[in-house]
Amino acid sequence: MAERPFVVVGAGLAGAKTVEELREQGFDGPIMLVGDEPERPYERPPLSKECLAGSATLDSAYVHAPDWYAAHDVDLRLETPVTRIDRAVHQIETVDGVRHDYAKLLLATGSAPRPLPVPGGDATGVHYLRRMDDSRRIKDTIGSVAHLLVVGGGWIGLEVASAARGAGVDVTVVEALPLPLQQPLGPELARVFADLHLEHGVTLRTGVTVERVVVAGDVAVGARLSDGSEIEAEAVVVGVGAAPNVGLATAAGLEVADGVVADAGLRTSDPDIVVAGDVAEATHPLLGRRVRVEHWANALNQPATAAATMLGADVRYEELPYFFTDQYDLGMEYHGDIGPDGYDDVVVRGDSDGREFVAFWLRDRRVLAGMNVNVWDVGEAVKALIRSGVQVDPRRLADLDVPLPTS
Ligand SMILES: Cc1cc2nc3c(=O)[nH]c(=O)nc-3n(C[C@H](O)[C@H](O)[C@H](O)COP(=O)(O)OP(=O)(O)OC[C@H]3O[C@@H](n4cnc5c(N)ncnc54)[C@H](O)[C@@H]3O)c2cc1C
Incomplete structure (x- = not known):
């Protein structure tokens, strides 16, 4: 009887890296x-940055060369949605009704944009x-419109705003909270990004929501906001968050909470x-x-652990969450996770007005998360501070004359 393959569902970064890891870790069975x-x-990160700005092509975003999969004996099936997992018989079913056996299964189905739940939210031009x-499509749009409306002042919305301003487009960003990025960064540091966009000519409309997309024919021509005002725009980009693709897992009876629940392995x-x-x-x-x-580094790094677990090793994924963004001339990296209890202090080391600093979020004088903005090579120190869990002196942490501890 043929050996049952290891099957990976979801051919994004996490899926691709898992098959790469399986081969690197010595698995020579079918994949x-x-x-x-x-x-x-x-x-995906270049899709909202250099590919929109035109400084890179989409070709540069592929994880592997086209012949890599055949060269590593990976049976790559594209345009083949998996519709069902039948755990009792260890099979998946694809959209064409064909069933495939698996010995071990890796679910890397990623996430999908949350829709804008308002009238006109699905009009042409949204x-x-x-x-x-x-x-x-968005790159073409940026190249052809004079005014773009961005709904949602999160990472993707602001990166699109940055690319569009770079192309000379008038941009309005509508954000429900008082500041863009207030949810992930808190008001103290979200202000840095609001100022950045204001200085680059973006119109920020905060504390309001889109009530409906205004449509002429079936094409979006603007939006009506919750304060009764209207914005004219020739196109709309929606960036109101993403939701994990948990449908397959839920239907298969796996434990699902916000995402598919898993242990440290x-x-x-x-x-x-x-x-x-x-x-x-x-x-x-x-x-x-x-x-x-929901960040790139997690999809890049978890596969080493996932593959090892599939191969029967007893391993744990312990990397701290990491995120990066590039907007205009600002580059940022963020390590850590503030968590449900929140922070009680923010320490800024450097010049936040000049956008060259490291910020730390603290609770009980312990560092929960750190963000370096236009300052480089501090990631290891930031991570060491978070991992150590030691209490810090906020004044010394802010003092550029006091080196950051390195371990
Ligand atoms: C525009 C954009 C910019 C980003 N920029 C950054 C950034 O600057 N920094 C950062 O840290 N992160 C960024 N991210 C987030 C990062 O790209 C994601 O965290 C990463 O793509 C997650 O990888 P993944 O493999 O888990 O999921 P995905 O990349 O979503 O891949 C999952 C794949 O599975 C497929 N799939 C789903 N269901 C099925 C099914 N039933 N059958 C078959 N296939 C299925 C999906 O279509 C998809 O191809 C960005 C994301 C986007 C969209």
Whole structure:
């Protein structure tokens, strides 16, 4: 009887890296990588940055060269949505009704943009940004409109605003909270990004929501806001967050909370099914709770653990959450996770007005998270501070004459 393959569902970064890790860790059995997109696996961060700005092509975003999969004996199936997992018989079913056996299954189904739940939210000219095609369309749009409305002042919305301003487009960003990025950064540091965008000519409309997209024919021509005002725009980009693709896991009876629940080895409630990337809500040994991280580095790094677990090793994923963004001339990296109890102090080391600083979020004088803005090579020190859990002196932490501890 043929050996049952290791099957990976979701051909994004986490899926691609898992098959790479399986081969690197010595697995020489059959591997199938199944994705629903027409493209082989690619990375998404460039889609809202250099690919929109025109300084890189979409071709640069692929994880592997086209011949890598055949060369590593990976059976790559594109445009093949998986519709069902039948755990009792260890099979998946694809959209064409074909069933495939698995020995171990990796779920890396990622996440999808949350829709804008208002009238006109699906009109022509309303764009979401997740896939290569979306990036292509939004780049064309930026090249052809005078005024763009961005709904949602999160990371993707602000990156699109930055690219559009770079192309000379008038941009209005509508954000429900008092400041863009207030939810992930808090008001103290969100202000830095609001100022950045205001200085680059973006119109920020905060504390208001979009009540409906104004449509002429079936084309978006603007939006009506909750304060009764109207904004004219020739196109709309919606960036109001993403939701994990948990449908398959839920239907298969796996434990699902915010994402697919997993232990520190990324094993789900079924020991033959492992998760990685945006969809995984895994116990984090250092943070002492489950976290689901919707960021690139998590999809890049979890696969080493996921593959090892599939191969029967006893391993734990312990990397701290990490995120980066590039907007205009600002580059930022963020390590850590503030967590449900929040922070009680923010320390800024450097010049936040000049946008060259490291910020720390503290609770009980312990560092929960750190963000370096236009300051580089401090990531290891920031991570060491978080990992150590030691109490710090906020004044010394802010003092540029006092070196950051390195371990
Ligand atoms: C525009 C954009 C910019 C970003 N920028 C940054 C950034 O600057 N920094 C950062 O840290 N993070 C960034 N991210 C987040 C980062 O890209 C994600 O965290 C990462 O893509 C997650 O990888 P993944 O493999 O888990 O999921 P995904 O990349 O979502 O891949 C999952 C794949 O599985 C497929 N799939 C889902 N269901 C099925 C099914 N039933 N059958 C078959 N296939 C299925 C999906 O279509 C998709 O192709 C950005 C995301 C986007 C969209």
